[in-house]
Amino acid sequence: MKRASLLAGLALLPAGWLLAWLPLGMxxxxxxxMIAVAIAAPLLAFGLAGTAADPARRWPHIVTPMAMMLVELMVVWLWHLPVLRAAARSFPVLxxxxxxxxxAGLLLWSSVCYAPRRAAGIGALLLTSMHMTLLGVLIGLAPRALYPMAHHGLAGVDALVDQQLGGVIMLLLGAASYFLGGLALLASLLRQRSIA
Structure with a gap:
């Protein structure tokens, strides 16, 4: 199961990177x-959990759920600043x-998969779901295009509509992934306590 998860995560990465590079706009x-941070990262983290390559196992005092939730929050919000979003049109910046x-995604998901920290992991994933939801809503409901200089999207789709659809993708994939991950951790914690 872990090997399949690791292979699936590795297989998804090139697809996500290609989508980000192609002229498909926001x-x-x-x-x-979202493929990198909310789909491939949890698959990779689950596949690496408990191995020598597991960041949470290697650095347990640094890779903690709440600390990594803050790292992930800063990475996601900073890269959605219009100036950084525009800079990411350049291949090296991308x-x-x-x-x-x-x-950021791998560190967060590794920290919550680390068995001794499952309870803190639930809180970290739910908080991440909340900040992803907020950013997705801000991007999707903005009254003007926040990234007009970064728009190089699909023909016939203007920058505002492209941005709104990007916000919806963040809501559907990002917020849902973290929310469902938090619920799955809660269910596993409840099962452990009922067995004990």
Missing amino acids: IGHMAGH VIEQFCFLA
């Missing part, structure tokens, strides 16, 4: 972000951006 860029998303 729709593709946001799909690439590579750095996508690496930041993957690293």
Whole structure:
């Protein structure tokens, strides 16, 4: 199961990176972000859990759920500033951006998969779901295009509509992934307590 999770996470990364690089505007860029941080990262974290490559096992005093939730929050919000979003049109900056998303996601999901910290992990994932929801709503409901200089999207789709659809993708994939992850952790914690 862990090997399949690791392989699935590794297989999804190139797809996400390609979506972020292709001229698909905020729709593709946001799909690439969400694949890295909310789909591939949890699969990779689950696949690495308990191994020598598990960041939470290697650095248990640093890779903690609440600390990594804050790291992930800063990475996600900073890269959605209009100036950084525009800079990510350049391939070298896009590579750095996508690496930041993957690293932040992997660290957060690794910290919550670490068995001794499951209770704190629930809180970290639910807080992450909340900040993803807030950012998705802000992007999706903004009255004007926040990223007009970054719009290089689908033909016939203007920058505001592209941005709104990007916000919806963040809500559907990002917020849902963290919320469902938190619920899954809660269910596993409740099962453990009922067995004990």
